[in-house]
Amino acid sequence: MEKDNNLQEDIVIEEDVDNAAASIKNIKEKLKKCETERMEYLTGWQLAKADFVNARKDDETKKTEFIKFAEAGFALELLELADSFDRLFANEDSLAKLDENWRQGFEALRGQLVNILKGRGVEPMESIGKKFDPKDHESIGEVDIDKAEKDGIVMEEMRKGYKMREKIIRPSLVKIGKFKS
Amino acid sequence: MSNTSKILGIDLGTTNSAISIIEAGEPKVLENDEGGRTTPSIVAMSKSGDRLVGLLAKRQAVTNPANTVYSVKRLIGRKFEDEEIIRDKELMPYKIERSESGGVKVVMGDKSYSPEEVSAMILQKLKHDAEARVGGKIEEAIITVPAYFNDAQRKATKDAGEIAGLKVLRIINEPTAAALAYGLNKKKNEKIVVYDLGGGTFDVSVLEVGDDVIEVKSTNGDTHLGGEDFDNKIISWIVAEFKKESGIDVSKDVLALQRLKEAAEKSKHELSSTFEAEINIPFITSDASGPKHLQLKLSRNKLEEMVDEYIKKTIEITKRAVSESSFQISDIDEVVLVGGQTRMPAIQKAVKELFGKEPNKSINPDEVVAIGAAVQGGILRGDVKDILLLDVTPLSLGIETMGGVATKIINKNTTIPTSKSQVFSTAADNQPSVEIHVIQGEREMAADNKTLGRFILDGVPPSPRGLPQIEVTFDIDVNGILNVKAKDKATNKEQSIKIEASSGLSPEDIERMKKDAEAHAGEDKRKREIAEVKNNANSLMYTAEKSLSDAGDKVTENIKNDVKLKLEELKKVKDGEDVAAIKTATDNLSKSLQAIGEAMYKQQDQKTEPQTGQSGQQAQDTASGEARDAEFEEKKEGDQGK
Numbered sequence: 001m002e003k004d005n006n007l008q009e010d011i012v013i014e015e016d017v018d019n020a021a022a023s024i025k026n027i028k029e030k031l032k033k034c035e036t037e038r039m040e041y042l043t044g045w046q047l048a049k050a051d052f053v054n055a056r057k058d059d060e061t062k063k064t065e066f067i068k069f070a071e072a073g074f075a076l077e078l079l080e081l082a083d084s085f086d087r088l089f090a091n092e093d094s095l096a097k098l099d100e101n102w103r104q105g106f107e108a109l110r111g112q113l114v115n116i117l118k119g120r121g122v123e124p125m126e127s128i129g130k131k132f133d134p135k136d137h138e139s140i141g142e143v144d145i146d147k148a149e150k151d152g153i154v155m156e157e158m159r160k161g162y163k164m165r166e167k168i169i170r171p172s173l174v175k176i177g178k179f180k181s
Numbered sequence: 182m183s184n185t186s187k188i189l190g191i192d193l194g195t196t197n198s199a200i201s202i203i204e205a206g207e208p209k210v211l212e213n214d215e216g217g218r219t220t221p222s223i224v225a226m227s228k229s230g231d232r233l234v235g236l237l238a239k240r241q242a243v244t245n246p247a248n249t250v251y252s253v254k255r256l257i258g259r260k261f262e263d264e265e266i267i268r269d270k271e272l273m274p275y276k277i278e279r280s281e282s283g284g285v286k287v288v289m290g291d292k293s294y295s296p297e298e299v300s301a302m303i304l305q306k307l308k309h310d311a312e313a314r315v316g317g318k319i320e321e322a323i324i325t326v327p328a329y330f331n332d333a334q335r336k337a338t339k340d341a342g343e344i345a346g347l348k349v350l351r352i353i354n355e356p357t358a359a360a361l362a363y364g365l366n367k368k369k370n371e372k373i374v375v376y377d378l379g380g381g382t383f384d385v386s387v388l389e390v391g392d393d394v395i396e397v398k399s400t401n402g403d404t405h406l407g408g409e410d411f412d413n414k415i416i417s418w419i420v421a422e423f424k425k426e427s428g429i430d431v432s433k434d435v436l437a438l439q440r441l442k443e444a445a446e447k448s449k450h451e452l453s454s455t456f457e458a459e460i461n462i463p464f465i466t467s468d469a470s471g472p473k474h475l476q477l478k479l480s481r482n483k484l485e486e487m488v489d490e491y492i493k494k495t496i497e498i499t500k501r502a503v504s505e506s507s508f509q510i511s512d513i514d515e516v517v518l519v520g521g522q523t524r525m526p527a528i529q530k531a532v533k534e535l536f537g538k539e540p541n542k543s544i545n546p547d548e549v550v551a552i553g554a555a556v557q558g559g560i561l562r563g564d565v566k567d568i569l570l571l572d573v574t575p576l577s578l579g580i581e582t583m584g585g586v587a588t589k590i591i592n593k594n595t596t597i598p599t600s601k602s603q604v605f606s607t608a609a610d611n612q613p614s615v616e617i618h619v620i621q622g623e624r625e626m627a628a629d630n631k632t633l634g635r636f637i638l639d640g641v642p643p644s645p646r647g648l649p650q651i652e653v654t655f656d657i658d659v660n661g662i663l664n665v666k667a668k669d670k671a672t673n674k675e676q677s678i679k680i681e682a683s684s685g686l687s688p689e690d691i692e693r694m695k696k697d698a699e700a701h702a703g704e705d706k707r708k709r710e711i712a713e714v715k716n717n718a719n720s721l722m723y724t725a726e727k728s729l730s731d732a733g734d735k736v737t738e739n740i741k742n743d744v745k746l747k748l749e750e751l752k753k754v755k756d757g758e759d760v761a762a763i764k765t766a767t768d769n770l771s772k773s774l775q776a777i778g779e780a781m782y783k784q785q786d787q788k789t790e791p792q793t794g795q796s797g798q799q800a801q802d803t804a805s806g807e808a809r810d811a812e813f814e815e816k817k818e819g820d821q822g823k
Contacts, residue, residue, distance in 0.1 A: 044563070051205035069216070083440075087464030087472075094471040132244075134227070134237040139244035140435050152228055158436045173439060176244050 072169050075122045075162070079170060082117065083159055085110040121165040127154045127172040136161060138171040142178040151179035188350065188562055189311050189322040190554030192358070193300065193338065195254040196380035196407075198222050199548050200307050201555035202315065203562075208362070208555040210548045213310040219547055220310070224302045225249040226290035234306040246274035248289045250299050252381070255404070256285050257296040257341070258334030265404070297337050301344035308345055322347040323554040323561075328354040328386045328400040350561055356386035357395045358553025359519045361560075363541045366395055372512050376499060376532055376540070377519035381407040385499045387506035387513075398506035401498050406491060408522035414487045415445035419460060419477060427473050429466055437465050452481045453524045485527045492531050499535060516540040521547045575691045578655055578663065581618040581627035583608050583719075584712030590655045593623065593695075597661060602654035604670070606647045614639035615651055617667050619680065623698030625705035626712070631694070638667040638676040646723065711760055718755045718767045722748060725770055728777050736780045740773075747773045 088106060089095065095103060117123070127137055132152050143155040154174045161172030190201040190208070197219040201210045213220045215236045225238035226248045233241065242249040252273070259266050261279040270277045276288040286293040304324075312319050326338050335352045342349035353361075356375030360366060365373055373388040373395075384402040388395050419441055420432045431437040440462050448458035462475040485492075503510055516532055518540045523529065532540050544552060574597060579589040582605065591601050607615060616637050622630030641649050650670040657663050666677035698705070725748050729741060751766040 040563075048205060055205050084463040091464065091467055091472045094467065097471075132241070134233060134240040138240040140439055142244050159439075171240060173436065178244075 068165075071120060072164050072167075075117065075120060075164055076169060078113070078117060079122075079162055082110075082113055085113065086160060117162075122162055122169070123164075125161045125163055125168070125172060127157050127161060127174055130154050132174065132176045134171075136168060136171055137174045139176050140173050141175040143175050144180050145177040146180070148179045150177040153177045186317060186321070187311075187315055187319055188555070188558030189308065189319050189347070190358075190551050190556070190558050191304065191307055191322050191324045191342075192355070192548075192551035192554060193254065193303065193324055193326070193341075194219075194222055194379065194550075195252050195382055196222060197547070198303060198307060199551035200311050201548065201551040202311065202319075203555050203559035206559075208552040208559070210545075210551060211311050211314045213307070214313060220303070220307060221251075222254065222303050223249060223251045224253070224289070224299050226292075230290065232302065234302055247276065250275050250287050250289060250294075253287065253296045253299045253303075256287065257300060258331070258337035259285055259296075261285055297341040297344060300338065300341035304342055304345035304347060308347055320346075320348055321350050321558070323351050323353060323558045324349055325353055325355045325358045325550050325554050327382075327384055327402075328356050328397045329384070329402070330354075351557060353554065353557055354386070354395075354397055355384070355519070355550050356388055356397065356400075356517070358550045358557065359517045360388055360390075360395055360515075360553070361556045362544055362549045362553035363515075363517060365515055365517070365541075366390060368514070371514040372398075372506075372508055373515045373517060374499065374503065374513050374536065375517045375519060376495070376523065377402075378495060378522040378528065379407050379520035380409055380522075381405065383407060383495055383498065385495070385502045387502055387508060398508070399502050401502035401505065403494065403498060406494065408520070410491060411449060411488050411522060411525075412442065412445050415449060415479070415484065416441050418479075418483075418487060419445060419475070422477055423465070423475055427468075429468060429473060431466055431475075434466060437462075440465065448479050449484070449525075452479065452484050453526060456481045481526070488527075492528055495528070496531050496535055499532075510536060513538075517549075518542045519546050519549050574657060574661075576621050576694055577623055578619070578621050578633075578657075580605075580653060580665075581620060584716045585627050586709055586712045586716075587620055587622070587625055587627045587630055590653065591657065597657045598659045600654060600656040602652055605651050605653055607641065607644075607649050607651075608646055610646050611643040612646065612649075613641055613643070615641065615667065617653060617665060617676075617678075619663075619665050619678065622694050624701060625709040629697075629701070629705065633663070633680045634665070634678045636665075636667070636676055636678045638669060638674070640672065640674050641669055642671060711758065714760050714763050714767070715755060718751055718763050721767055721770055721774075722751060722755070725774055728774060732777055732781065736777050740776045740780055743773045744770070744777060 085106075089110070095106075098106075125136060130136075130153070132139060132154055137154060140158060145151070145155065153176065154172070155177045156175040157172055158175065159173035161168065162170050187202045187204075192199045192201075198221075199210060199219045200213075201208050203209070210218050212218055213235065217236065220235040221239045223235065223238040223242065225233045225241060225245060227233055227241060228245065228248075238249060242251070252269075255265065255269050256277065260283055261277075262283070266277065266285060278286045278288060278293055280286045280295060284295065286295055287299060288294075289299075304322075308319055308322075322342055324338055324342055326335055330338070339349045339352050355377065356373075359375050359377070360373050365371060368390055369392070371390045373390065375384075375386045375388065377384040377386075382402065382404050383406045384400065386400045387398040389398050390396075416438075420430065424430050431441065444460050444462055448460050451458040457478055457480050460475065460477045460479060464472045465475045466473050500510070503513065513536050516536050516538060518529065518532065523532075523542065523546050529540060529542065574591055574593060574595050577589040577593045578591045579587055582588045588603075590603055591599065605615075614637050616635060618627060618635045619633040620627050620630040621633050624630050638651065641651070652668045652670055654666045654668070655663065656666070663680040664677060665680070666675055668675040725744055729744060732741065747766070747770040751763070751770050754762045754766050757763070
């Protein structure tokens with residue numbers, strides 16, 4: 001309504017030709033301004049709409065990813081427990097002193113945990129003997145070696161790395177061979 | 182600008198970097214390829230000659246220190262003779278050389294690179310990862326730098342962007358970006374302090390918002406103080422405690438130290454929301470007597486005591502920055518917290534005590550600078566124009582329903598323009614009109630909220646309670662003007678009211694109303710519960726009375742007397758405040774009503790031709806708790822975002 005009024009204000013019949021020309025010029029300028037504004041709004045609107053559609057698609061993907069991520073987060077916390085079991089079993093001398101039944105009990109506990117993780121697609125990765133790769137490994141030290149071909153090879157695994165459905169959720173903590181010529 | 186590609190906001194940090202874009206008018210932080218929201222600002226040349234950036238570079242840093250460049254931001258745009266370079270040269274494990282022009286070069290592999298080139302490698306990865314997330318090319322960027330960066334450092338950062346294939350539209354100050362993220366640029370003549378405690382550096386800046394620009398009035402800081410120092414304090418404490426207990430020094434054991442570091446970080450994070458954290462590392466080490474376990478409790482008080490010197494230091498630096506700006510502490514209007522370490526409650530408290538006001542901390546402090554950079558990009562491209570700035574409703578809007586309950590139709594923080602509707606019904610038989618009481622606020626009971634308006638929709642045709650369908654529509658336009666309409670779906674008769682924007686509520690009023698709602702949450706919930714229990718009782722009484730009259734002689738007197746007795750019992754307690762008594766009496770009546778239903782069904786089964794069994798059905802519905810009448814009973818929900 002407001003726009004119509006504006007237009008009507010502009011369309012005044014003037015006897016003076018000069019005034020009429022000025023008036024047309026005025027209207028043309030207004031029209032030009034309107035067209036520019038219209039384009040600006042349309043572009044903005046289209047962008048916003050596209051963004052919205054994209055955001056919705058993104059949201060769907062995010063939801064699926066989030067479920068996986070939430071699972072990975074929980075698995076990572078459980079891995080701390082798996083690490084503690086690994087440390088327990090690495091202590092062979094102390095373990096040998098334990099009563100056989102207790103030792104078996106600990107092994108069964110570890111087995112239970114491993115199965116729970118496996119059920120969720122979480123499995124340990126092999127690292128010893130492989131070439132160091134920061135995608136799979138994180139280095140925390142070096143081991144002096146006397147064979148040149150072992151240089152840059154994972155010699156010790158300090159903490160196991162894990163994959164969850166082919167995606168690495170935690171790299172193995174390793175020591176790498178260093179050849180001293 | 183007609184270019185529709187996104188402008189990337191980049192926080193190129195000393196330790197970590199973050200990226201953000203504007204999407205649908207709102208800033209959004211983008212994850213990198215590894216799924217992280219921040220990327221380590223580290224570049225390395227592996228022994229096999231591969232260039233590694235970010236997390237992968239970090240994972241091999243320990244065994245490849247000479248070819249792993251970190252903190253390159255400390256070197257960019259500096260001269261080889263600069264004091265900082267002379268000092269950093271001693272600290273960095275990689276080689277720093279003098280360039281031909283008197284600048285700095287770092288060595289990776291068998292080549293040397295300028296800091297611009299190394300920064301460009303980080304920027305290139307950020308650009309690549311952002312493109313993967315957005316699904317399109319990104320060619321333009323806004324990069325942030327510390328406020329104290331001189332022209333040479335700014336120019337070098339810009340060059341790094343260009344080397345990475347980005348057109349750098351602006352280099353903006355990190356504190357300015359943080360202020361932009363909070364929208365503080367709109368508050369004319371405000372004086373802002375940005376307190377930024379990151380992983381390895383502390384910066385404080387005093388800003389003033391002018392007509393078009395945010396001006397940096399002063400800066401101060403400590404280039405070697407950050408969250409890592411806090412972590413180290415915890416690690417040292419754990420090592421000392423463990424030594425006291427077991428006599429074993431675990432600080433030389435790399436694996437134990439790694440586990441300690443992770444445990445220290447975890448406990449620090451936990452202590453931001455709890456008062457005590459348990460540090461539990463079984464089998465941390467072993468000696469001749471067998472395995473040793475670490476089990477310690479760290480209280481928030483103890484942590485605060487340990488790092489007190491650092492917090493005091495940052496406060497002293499902040500005071501200096503304010504005095505250098507020629508303002509007084511009392512002149513400061515807003516305080517913004519940046520950097521992960523500012524999540525620590527003791528830091529928030531110290532800053533609040535210094536300025537006597539609550540700091541801005543609602544945006545993730547690790548991401549606020551990148552978000553601000555994206556906002557700047559949005560302003561440049563026109564995404565963030567006032568005309569397209571969509572507002573939100575600060576408080577919930579709704580109507581009063583049976584029992585004085587506040588039923589929300591539009592929840593607070595809903596982006597406007599929007600339109601939502603719900604269908605309600607009548608509370609009494611043959612009710613000729615309904616009153617729509619429009620309210621605003623978060624409280625559970627209508628009386629505790631603000632009344633925006635009232636109107637009456639009359640001409641509702643005589644019908645049993647619960648049958649008419651009155652559709653109530655709340656419509657807020659882009660200017661915040663609220664239109665409430667009630668329509669009887671049977672007659673299409675409607676009535677509406679127009680309420681002007683926010684009805685003169687000041688930001689303080691809004692804040693007070695939100696606080697009130699929080700403070701009274703428990704008490705309000707009880708009130709609402711009482712109202713709902715009473716509503717249920719009333720509606721069951723109505724059904725019972727109707728069933729009794731419908732049943733006539735089809736049901737034995739025994740059953741009818743039992744219902745009447747239970748009905749009387751409920752009538753006695755229903756207006757009291759004893760929720761349990763009302764609930765029990767309602768349950769009893771409901772059980773006894775089932776007998777009417779059963780009796781009528783039995784009678785029906787005995788007949789050869791089945792009857793409609795209307796009233797029996799109704800009684801059953803009621804017994805199962807499905808029929809719920811209210812003065813404006815909610816029947817179904819319609820939702821049409823505009």
